[in-house]
Amino acid sequence: MFVFLKINTRFLIGFFLVIFSFFFFSFFNFVFALAETKVLSFKITEYEFWQKLSNNSYFVTGDQDTFIWTEESFSGDISLHVDIEGDAENCEGVIILCGGGKGFSKHGLIFNIAHDFQSIRTYTFFSGMKYLVRGDRSVNFLKQKHKMSIKIVGNEALLFLDEEKILKTELPANMRREGKIGLYKYKKRPEVTYSNIVLELEGKIEN
Secondary structure: OHHHHHHHHHHHHHHHHHHHHHHHHHHHHHHHHHHOEEEOOOEOOOOOOEEEOOOOOEEEOOOOOEEEEOOOEEEOOEEEEEEEEEOOOOOEEEEEEEEOOOOOOOOOEEEEEEOOOEEEEEOOOOOOOEEEEEEOOOOOOEOOEEEEEEEEEOOEEEEEEOOEEEEEEEOOOOOOOEEEEEEEEOOOOOOEEEEEEEEEEOOEEEO
């Protein structure tokens, strides 16, 4: 009888250790995942073009090129998710990574989804730009919301539209891979709203 109880005691101790370890590591992973997810906020300087809405969305209008930027800088592997919504077919969403916080910069990485083309490019929208990859999918923004997602994994950049991967490219070898995140509106595009802006970060944040 004594041997039987001793064996059962060891079994129960082992069993509870397994259960405790499972819940401990599940909780740790859950907390870690929460710590690595960040809802982004942007600093508005051109109030005549940008408006921050109550749900942390950003509405932009006007006939000039205009930007808003995060105050923090980010580096490392990231996933960024943004909803884009407009009232015209030819709207466009543009997101900039590795920016300097003041317009286009040399090491900026620009992602766009427009009604008639999509791209990943470097430096600027204008002279001196370099397309890393480009697509020509038709996207209708009229009264529709689309999810634009960006992933930087190692030396690759990926662009997703409504959870579907549409573009993939290798990053330039000399790219800085660190900087602010910006939202942009090209002057000839209609007004648009950026919302649900969430960053999943595996790198670091610098204030």
